[in-house]
Amino acid sequence: MAELLVDMGNARLKWRLQEQGVVQCSGAMLVSVLSLGQLQADLPESASVVYWASVASDEKGLCLENWAHQKNTPCHQITTQDYWQDLSNGYQQPQQLGVDRWLAMVAARQYTQNAVCVVDCGSAITFDYVSAGGLHEGSYIIPGARLMSQALARDTAQINFTYQTLEDVQPGTSTAQAVLAGCSQMAHYGAFGLVREAQERGYEILLCGGDGLVIANDLGLTYVEQLVLDGLAQVAGLHKH
Known part of the structure; x- marks a missing residue:
């Protein structure tokens, strides 16, 4: 099948x-x-x-x-659950936790039984903290570079650009370039700071999401491209080799 x-x-x-x-x-x-x-x-x-x-x-x-x-x-x-095996949802209203983040945590428990911080770098950058015992302890959510630049374009006059990923982030020589570069730097260094803080608190770090590979490579961390799909397979009772 x-x-x-x-x-x-x-x-x-x-x-x-x-x-x-x-x-x-x-x-x-x-x-x-x-x-x-x-x-x-x-x-x-x-x-x-x-x-x-x-x-x-x-x-x-x-x-x-x-x-x-x-x-x-x-x-x-598949939707967000209150529990999965030894993993427990830490939200006051469990169904409000995004199912993608829940599934990433499910998969993370298969990768490590240590305390882990799952960092998903997509449209938003999310940080979910799971104790060694499997308790979801809480989260941070910050806007990714794309969302920040779109907010500036929407709420600030005379900024017009098509979003693109910057290969080499340098100070911009036009307003559009400055917005793109600045938002990329804010997202990048914001993620760096929270990752470093999590490491200092003893968490293992697992990254996923479209922008996660850059951060993983820069910091020498583990990146799992299909972490959410791995969690989906687990909850569905399937396995991946």
Whole structure:
């Protein structure tokens, strides 16, 4: 049986197909332009069952469910839980914790039984702290570079630019460049500071998310590209080799 795992974030939908625990293929697409036609074109036809989790709009989730329905493929949504094995949700209202962050913590418990700080560097940069005993102790959420630059563009007159990732962050020689460089630096060094603080407090660090690899490489830390999908596989009762 070929299982399709789908992590639908705010910016990207990430997926992988696995069979008997062996990953066959994987991919990603932008959530902003997600459509039934794109799913039909890009998702693998060989999926026997779909397990999915989403922090995107209900409309986007319905699009995925419609795709599975057209294929007569069973489709199971995974949501945030109060507990998973020895991991306990630390939010006062557990369902308010984003399912992507919950699944990343589920996977992190499979990587290490030490106290761990899971850092997901996506549209927002999130820090979730888990004790060695499995208690989710709380979180930090800060805007990523893209969100900060979009906020400046929205609320400040005469700033017009198309967001792009900067290869070499230097002080800008135009307002648009200065915004992009400044927001990138703020996100980067904000993440650095919280990572260093977590290390000083004895936490192991696991990074994931689209911007996490740069930070992991700079600080010599562990980066797990598909940490959320690993957690999704765990909760669905599947395994990955």
